[in-house]
Amino acid sequence: MRSEASTEGVTVGLNAVIVAVTEGVPRILSVPWQGADEDSDSTREALPFGLLDPMRDRTLELGLRRWVEEQTDLSLGYVEQLYTFGDRDREPPGERQGRRALSIGYLALVKESQVGGGGRWRDWYSFFPWEDRREGPPTLIANSVQPALARWVEGSADSGERRNRRERADIAFGLGGARWDGERALDRYELLYEAGLVGEARRDRVVGQAQEGLEAEGQSEWPNPIPGRSLCLDHRRILATALGRLRGKIRYRPVIFELLPREFTLLQLQRVVESLAGVGLHKQNFRRLVAHAGLVEGTGKQTVHTGGRPAELFRFRREVLHERPAPGVGLPEMPEPAATRGGGLDSAYALH
Amino acid sequence: MRSEASTEGVTVGLNAVIVAVTEGVPRILSVPWQGADEDSDSTREALPFGLLDPMRDRTLELGLRRWVEEQTDLSLGYVEQLYTFGDRDREPPGERQGRRALSIGYLALVKESQVGGGGRWRDWYSFFPWEDRREGPPTLIANSVQPALARWVEGSADSGERRNRRERADIAFGLGGARWDGERALDRYELLYEAGLVGEARRDRVVGQAQEGLEAEGQSEWPNPIPGRSLCLDHRRILATALGRLRGKIRYRPVIFELLPREFTLLQLQRVVESLAGVGLHKQNFRRLVAHAGLVEGTGKQTVHTGGRPAELFRFRREVLHERPAPGVGLPEMPEPAATRGGGLDSAYALH
DNA sequence: ACCCTTATTCTCTATTTGAGCATAATTGAA
DNA sequence: TTCAATTATGCTCAAATAGAGAATAAGGGT
Structure with missing residues (x-):
């Protein structure tokens, strides 16, 4: 064989x-x-x-x-x-x-x-402005991504294909009642690529997978790209893969500590998690989570204060690897984003 | 660059x-x-x-x-x-x-x-007999794997290296109080390979990463391999990667339905999940889980009975992709395996 | 002393798990 | 026909977890 x-x-x-x-x-x-x-x-x-x-x-x-x-x-x-x-x-x-x-x-x-x-x-996030939801869903999505995707969906002559596109767009971007999933960063980038909404697609002459209504080489017909810095070759795709993978990984392996100094405050830890996950977290519950999960242990030491009450310094607790099969910071399922609800693209289905 | x-x-x-x-x-x-x-x-x-x-x-x-x-x-x-x-x-x-x-x-x-x-x-599991815990931890682990790994741990002259080996063995195989993590199938295979406990190691002339006390080429000194079918090249390694990855994937993506007919009973579904996850599941709770998560929906139809009360046929519910960010069968953290507790290799720590 | 800021502790509630009991609907054997 | 065996399904109860936020502590600055 x-x-x-x-x-x-x-x-x-x-x-x-x-x-x-x-x-x-x-x-x-x-x-x-x-x-x-x-x-x-x-x-x-x-x-x-x-x-x-x-x-x-x-x-x-x-x-x-x-x-x-x-x-x-x-x-x-x-x-x-x-x-x-x-x-x-x-x-x-x-x-x-x-x-x-x-x-x-x-x-x-x-x-x-x-x-x-x-x-x-x-x-x-300068490469993926739509991925940062720490302050809530970015207006970019409602203002640029959603309308552009809607045009892409409608751009297909075949109604089955339109349903398929709508479904993919909804699930990837959490539109139309679907929930945002931070780990789907690659899906989102690929969708934008296919829809011709990132610079690389134009460069590679991608015609949104049978993008009827647009001439393949008719460059004047290309939609305006969604904001976001490009990279050469397929490097932005690799970057999107990395973002999705890292978001998944921090949930079940303690890789986050690779990004922190040996000793850190809980707020530092939270900020690093938030910055990668792209969502804001509830401070008290985050503290309870990492402490209760045994992920960290306090050193007696305190920070030199920067603004408020001094914080205790913590360190990663290595023993947790023995105790839990999948130690990570288990992000919450984000609260329903009030902003993008309702105005979505509606649904159908296709696995993969 | x-x-x-x-x-x-x-x-x-x-x-x-x-x-x-x-x-x-x-x-x-x-x-x-x-x-x-x-x-x-x-x-x-x-x-x-x-x-x-x-x-x-x-x-x-x-x-x-x-x-x-x-x-x-x-x-x-x-x-x-x-x-x-x-x-x-x-x-x-x-x-x-x-x-x-x-x-x-x-x-x-x-x-x-x-x-x-x-x-x-x-x-x-003929390639990885130690991975099947549906009937509880296989005796193979206590009888063969644990003693062989203990010899490997003791086989290092350096005490730091011994601690490192012990830690890795404990975490990979859930020994010494650590909990079994089904997704670490690759870790386990790699550990056995490094320790010279699978046939491929011998074939490739691997000397358990500075396996002092054994002559590199002194084939008579090789430990007995752990039972399990070998494959050519690094194919068993790929197989172990696949097992770990699939075990992870079924927890948060509905890939399990790719293995089932379009309509199936809940017990069929459960058996497929169990066979891959390598653990037994609580029937009633499994039913509650998949039903409550909206992963499946009943068709009115019933099975032609095979033994007991006829079961309803279910099908995958596509809409779940809209509702939950990570739809999967969320395996429980297995109950503590009473068998292997206590007799473990003890602990230290090394990330990765 | 008072305000601002950040840290930390707790409460309260709702939801999700883990475990198991009880009941239902079949088939096959006595 | 009745019973035993077998599988399905429904329900309960307690423990653990998650979401939200009030309350209190401990610093700095004015």
């Missing part, structure tokens, strides 16, 4: 989403990019990446660590493989040079203290 | 873990294997796999579907990418032919009706 095929000319790129949280802002490291993208300045930026050296790197993760440490002065703590992307059509035409490119995305977490002046630490 | 490296000679294999559940037994499809493994018959079997044809396959997943459908008469429903493996040292020496092999693992779910006579549908 082996099919013989020419696998020559495959290039393996290792891409790192390197995350840190500073002052409540989740940030990722980006680097300049001198590729052949024809698009504007916004895509002249990339995730740090390098090629796998098959003769040198014993494992993929070691390869990643090698050149991250060669090229930055970061020391990566937690590293996790995310996904391998290899769509032929997800590269800009200028980049395709006869060889097929795979990119393996990695998620790496570093502590705030590692955020130096060197690289560009971009606010993660 | 691109490092130039020779990426020639990389081969991309697409591997499928194709899962079905029949009569309460979770099964995966395997195929014969004529590779250069020197080991015994047990490794002459493989996951179905094929090579990516970079010129032909537009996406990785399409490539996978192409040759699965070419080579079997299965129609894959749900397909999900698992992980990309590329350790140089995880292939048997005979297989390394100058080129580096990456394997991208996929998980695919098919319905019971697809299980034909064609392939070999192996009981998933």
